[in-house]
Amino acid sequence: MTASPGRRRVLLAAPRGYCAGVDRAVIAVEKALEQYGAPVYVRHEIVHNKYVVQTLERKGAVFVERTEEVPPGNIVMFSAHGVAPVVHEEAARGRLATIDATCPLVTKVHKEAVRFAQEDYDILLIGHEGHEEVIGTSGEAPDHIQLVDGPEDVAKVEVRDPSKIVWLSQTTLSVDETMETVDALKEKFPQLISPPSDDICYATQNRQLAVKQMGAEAELVIVVGSRNSSNSKRLVEVAKLAGSREAYLVDFASEIDEAWLEGVTTVGVTSGASVPEVLVEEVLAWLTERGYGDVELVKAAEEHITFSLPKELRRDLREEAAALAAGRGGSGAPSAAGASGAVDDGPAKA
Numbered sequence: 001m002t003a004s005p006g007r008r009r010v011l012l013a014a015p016r017g018y019c020a021g022v023d024r025a026v027i028a029v030e031k032a033l034e035q036y037g038a039p040v041y042v043r044h045e046i047v048h049n050k051y052v053v054q055t056l057e058r059k060g061a062v063f064v065e066r067t068e069e070v071p072p073g074n075i076v077m078f079s080a081h082g083v084a085p086v087v088h089e090e091a092a093r094g095r096l097a098t099i100d101a102t103c104p105l106v107t108k109v110h111k112e113a114v115r116f117a118q119e120d121y122d123i124l125l126i127g128h129e130g131h132e133e134v135i136g137t138s139g140e141a142p143d144h145i146q147l148v149d150g151p152e153d154v155a156k157v158e159v160r161d162p163s164k165i166v167w168l169s170q171t172t173l174s175v176d177e178t179m180e181t182v183d184a185l186k187e188k189f190p191q192l193i194s195p196p197s198d199d200i201c202y203a204t205q206n207r208q209l210a211v212k213q214m215g216a217e218a219e220l221v222i223v224v225g226s227r228n229s230s231n232s233k234r235l236v237e238v239a240k241l242a243g244s245r246e247a248y249l250v251d252f253a254s255e256i257d258e259a260w261l262e263g264v265t266t267v268g269v270t271s272g273a274s275v276p277e278v279l280v281e282e283v284l285a286w287l288t289e290r291g292y293g294d295v296e297l298v299k300a301a302e303e304h305i306t307f308s309l310p311k312e313l314r315r316d317l318r319e320e321a322a323a324l325a326a327g328r329g330g331s332g333a334p335s336a337a338g339a340s341g342a343v344d345d346g347p348a349k350a
């Protein structure tokens, strides 16, 4: 994979872009609009990508920050990042029919949190303060969970019983940084136990692996992704740690600065898990116009995971929402009130 001097090329990461959870969430919004008509309300950005959100808005999705903003008798969808049980209760109070597009791999972490809380463990949740996924997971067991936002947070962690603690994590963290935090926690609490399986999801891990492989050769890495996308931001960090001189996050090709190419022979290109391929194609076209038309694939893993759509899409939610607004309760089960903790059909391997 060594470039001859002066030969400009692009290393294109594989896998990159959409993961199974994002794909499912975006299709769920499209299906809901098709089946029930606009508007379909979505609490928070369905996935953290500006282009995806703007495209769905044009089709009739209405994004809101708070459940209370949705008028009674409507349909509200919860994003791939997951929500706390209290949000399902808000929807029930607001007489809303709900669709839960939480990624099944986030739901898995919610269930772990509930189980360890039931067993009265102190749960140390490694994640970024204020991130929607962390808020949702913490809300499953607020009395048992405390957030650990990196190794520097470890000093202030206090637990009730050092022999009964477990760590869990946000799904989209840097694998290496998370292990640094875990090591620091284990030094302080040698009896700390680990989650039964990886919480950092397959998509996050595979995208980081591909970037690590290209980072040593690419002087510049361009990550396509939005600034509020945790997994995209991690790719920038991973690229730099892997040896890339510069790494930048861009939403669109138009944000690339020509000056970044100065003295650069090899450009790495990848995209976060919430990024549609069309945006990567635009970046590749932009690079081709500037002499970087030679593209080599850096393949770190094969992905074949798909998730089935949220099961609520099988019901007549408009009728359900109208019944809720009229105070008659929903016709389908569960009602918005009963949806708390609802899980989807789970992962299916394609």
Ligand code: SF4
Binding pocket: 019, 020, 021, 022, 080, 103, 104, 105, 106, 171, 172, 201, 202, 203, 204, 231, 273
């Ligand atoms: S990044 Fe991972 S956890 Fe998040 S939606 Fe995609 S598959 Fe699910």
